[in-house]
Each structure stands twice: as C-alpha cells, then as structure tokens.
Amino acid sequence: MIIADIHSHILPGVDDGSSSLAQSLDMLEEAYNNGTRHMVATPHFGGRSFAVNKDTVLELTGELNEELARRDINLTVYPGNEIRCTPDTLNSIKDNIVCSANQNRYLLVELPFDQPDCDIESLVLNCAEMGHSLVLAHPERYQYLMKDFKTLEKLLRRGVLLQCNADSIYGLAGRKVKHYAHKLMRKNMVSFVASDCHSVIQRGPQLSAAYNTIAKLYGSDTANTLLYDNPMRMIAGKKITK
C-alpha cells in the first residue's frame, strides 16, 4: 500500500500543528512507516489568527525535503495551505499570498465550525472563475452542513470535492462525526481521505489503519482511489472524476 496524504499540519512552528523540526521529522517518519510517500503541507491560512503565507510555506517545505533527503527517507512534502473561508479569502487568493496544493489548481478550504461567516456558494463560483477547484476539508465535522444536505449536494454539483479525515472514518472524532463520514462514503461523495495530522498523537499522520478500514468496508479499489490515486492527481493538478 502506497499512500499520499493531502492534508497535514506538518510544517514546524507556524500553526497549531507541529511545534518543532524534531516533531515534524517524528511525524514524517511515522507517516513513512505507515505507507505514506507523498504529503501536502497545509498550514492554516485564516481563522484562529493563523495566516501562514505562500513564501513561508515554500521555504519550510523546501527545508523539510532537504532534511528528508539527508536522512534518506523516501517521502516528498509538497506546498499547500488549508484556507479558512472568510470574506477576505478571495482577496488573499487574488493577491497570490495563499498556496494551492503544489501550487496548481486545487485549493484546500475549511469552513467555520459554528455559524458560517461567509457565503460558500459564491466563494466557490468566484474561485472557479479564477481557475481554482476547491477541496472541502472534513465536511463531516460541520454539523450545520451535514444537517443541510441540499447545500452540500449543490456544492458538489458546482465541482467542490470532499476530503474526510481518517480519524472520522474509524470513530476517534466521535459517533456523530463517524456516522456523517460513512453517510458521505456510502453516497459516494468523498474524493479523498487524509490525516489532517497535528502531531504524532493528535490526529496522527498514520493512514494505514484508515486504508485498511476503507478497503474492508468499501473495497480496496475505493481505498486506493481515496488515499492514493485522487491525492496524486490533486498534487499533479490533474482532473479528478471520482
């Protein structure tokens, strides 16, 4: 099993993820030992007062890759951001200070966990006009969205792709979140499963258990699509059809 992880807080000292280079390397080693060979670094941009800009992401991603090469660990880290949808987000995208996944068409976005403070539908249309495709991080964690399935379906029709968290799949994020994640899985609405790792322990970087659970419940082709094929297409900026 080879895994590509499109959502990680692996860059050291910039958001609520890894706090040091040593911790990042522990996380990467753990990911490598669990089959991950490609990982997109997605520090927060917007929300909780984090705004890790593109220049910082590129610099730190380069440093991590140099360190991995020095240690002979065959894992590549790609630049990216997890962008909180706010009324300012569009300006940040226009100003080119946020980093899309591997600097190509896909933007990983998150919504507020409580009352939304932006119009996600118009944001999607505007991003699409700028040539970006959106990947919505962990929809199963937004209760208001999961209770409003029509809006979620509308977003999908407009080309938004969904990324579930691995810990949601096997229940570590609570029963309700697990229920929502599997509802999305059964409806074939999920395009990616990723770690959203913040440390070795908190939402860890290990994805082999999620891969095996998905393979058991939904078949190995689905596990491969969600944890390798689609992530690699995202990294390469290729069209994703399932």
Ligand SMILES: [Fe+2]
């Ligand atoms: Fe995240």
